[in-house]
Amino acid sequence: MWSALGAILWLIGEEVKLMPLVSRLIAIVSIGALFSPASAQDRGKSSPPTIVTKTLVSSQAQKECFSLNNRQRLYYKFRADGPLNFKLSHQDGKEVVDIRRNGANSAAGSFAPRKTADHCLVWTNTGKQSVTLRYEFRRSPQ
Numbered sequence: 001m002w003s004a005l006g007a008i009l010w011l012i013g014e015e016v017k018l019m020p021l022v023s024r025l026i027a028i029v030s031i032g033a034l035f036s037p038a039s040a041q042d043r044g045k046s047s048p049p050t051i052v053t054k055t056l057v058s059s060q061a062q063k064e065c066f067s068l069n070n071r072q073r074l075y076y077k078f079r080a081d082g083p084l085n086f087k088l089s090h091q092d093g094k095e096v097v098d099i100r101r102n103g104a105n106s107a108a109g110s111f112a113p114r115k116t117a118d119h120c121l122v123w124t125n126t127g128k129q130s131v132t133l134r135y136e137f138r139r140s141p142q
Contacts, residue, residue, distance in 0.1 A: 046140040053134045056084070056125035062133060069116040072139045076121060077108035082131035085124040090117040112142055 054062050068074055068090075078086065088099040088111060098119070101107050113119065125131045 047138050049136050049138040051134075051136045053132065055130050055132045056123065057130050058125060058128050061122055061124040062135075063120055063122045064135070064137070065118055065120040066139070067116070068113050068119045068139060070113055071142055072112070073142050074111045074113075074119070074137060074139055076110070076135065076137040077106075078123065078133060078135035079106040080123070080131050080133045081105075082125070082127060082129060084131055084133060085126055087122050088119060089122065090119045092117065 050064070052062075052064070056062055074088075076088070078084075083103040083105055086099075086101040086104050086107060087097050089095050089097045090113070098111060098113075099109070121135070121137060123133055123135070
């Protein structure tokens with residue numbers, strides 16, 4: 001009888017010794033989940049919008065590049081006080097232009113890529129006068 005009771009007491013003692021370790025392990029796993037490499041887009045959240053205002057002198061371009069995966073949609077809009085050439089493109093061995101608007105003062109839309117790639121929004125001032133550009137974009141799950 002004493003040996004069974006002794007074994008039970010020994011097991012209870014070992015369980016009590018393990019509880020702080022189990023608690024620490026749970027805390028470490030929970031913290032790790034918060035800082036996991038999964039992006040906000042992969043967890044179903046939109047990225048915050050990027051908003052930029054820039055004055056482009058003659059022949060100057062503004063380029064904004066980012067990674068866009070095939071489970072995301074890009075929302076963009078811009079307004080300028082003069083005409084600009086605008087394009088959204090990515091590289092696939094060579095430059096692939098997904099969207100192009102020449103001589104545009106404003107545009108807005110969305111784009112969903114077929115495959116994951118780095119994409120760039122590019123505005124070019126081909127005129128002789130400076131042009132002030134204000135643009136905004138964000139990535140969201142499809």
